[in-house]
Amino acid sequence: MGEIVTVGVVGCGLMGSGIAEICARAGLDVLVGEVSPEAAMAGRRRVVASLDRGVRSGKLSEEDRDAALSRLTFSADLGDFADRHLVIEAVAERFEVKTATLATLGKVLRSPDAIIASNTSSIPVMDLAACTDRPDRVIGMHFFNPVPVQKLVEIVPTQLTSGHVVDHVTEFVTTRLGKTAIRAQDRSGFVVNALLVPYLMSAVRMLESGFASAEDIDAGMVLGCAHPMGPLRLLDLIGLDTAQSVAESMYEEFKEPLHAPPPLLRRMVAAGTLGRKTGRGFHRYDE
Incomplete structure (x- = not known):
């Protein structure tokens, strides 16, 4: 070769x-x-x-x-x-x-x-x-x-x-x-997303339930766990439409509820608020 x-x-x-x-x-x-x-x-x-x-x-x-x-x-x-x-x-x-x-x-x-x-x-x-x-x-x-x-x-x-x-x-x-x-083995999500997607979807559910604000969820993971970026800002960076597609693919393969995109994520994608690339997602990006 x-x-x-x-x-x-x-x-x-x-x-x-x-x-x-x-x-x-x-x-x-x-x-x-x-x-x-x-x-x-x-x-x-x-x-x-x-x-x-x-x-x-x-x-x-x-x-x-x-x-x-x-x-x-x-x-x-x-x-x-x-x-x-x-x-x-x-x-x-x-x-x-x-x-x-x-x-x-x-x-x-x-x-x-x-x-x-x-x-x-x-x-x-x-x-x-x-x-x-x-x-x-x-x-x-x-x-x-x-x-x-x-x-x-x-x-x-x-x-x-x-x-x-x-x-x-x-x-x-x-x-x-x-x-x-x-x-990585050929399973939906491979290594990184198999670990990351349940975490990101859990952050959306936490916001959706009113348990904490987007700012507090992100600050908690950045300052409490030394993550470089909070989960909701990370979703905005990835693109909410892309994140939904990944979550749907993983749910289709494993039928694990933690992989399923929450209703809030689906509604935001339907509304076109997809994160950084549209200027608005879980946070606003005025630039």
Whole structure:
């Protein structure tokens, strides 16, 4: 199996733009896919804004920023991904969207050695791999937000993933991207969300019941448990719609009541108050 040199990232939202950025900064040829030219340009602006923040903070030189941007190409046609060695799917956390994307990638990738990875945070990877014609080449690569800052990637092989693919992807994550990789079984939520989601849903239920205010819940966990961020602010950062999707996926798999999204979370998602990205969630973000 050859070295991974060409990378594709499908989806350039919050997660996809971060994955594309770190791959470009690692010296890789990166093709980014979106549903339309307009969405692709919006994704590019997101990457540029992140790189510019790195320059302003002194973590990145202007030369390195420009070099990273020169390695990025954007497209609205998945057919352009045919030559990629590795394609990372980072589309919306919805089963039908992900399976459609992976099925198409399985058809367009030319090399039989090409690897398809999903950045899913909760959907069992085998359920996604089953829609492709190369399930042995499909693996979970779960990054964390914000991708350029967070050091962890969960590696999630399925029952059919080739051992060579697992080793190759793990080496790529650790050596080329400079992240820490942990191995997770292919169960909804993997390692981190299996522990995190019940905690976050419990915080929503505590607020919903009137037991404590959002400010006091967050202050309690920050000052009492030395967490860097309270659970409700963390939900705002993740995005309430994403958190609901993850919780629903985990509840579907395990039928554990602690995983189920509380009514308050569902109502907030229906209202469009999704957290930082909309300026309002459990807290307000005037900026």
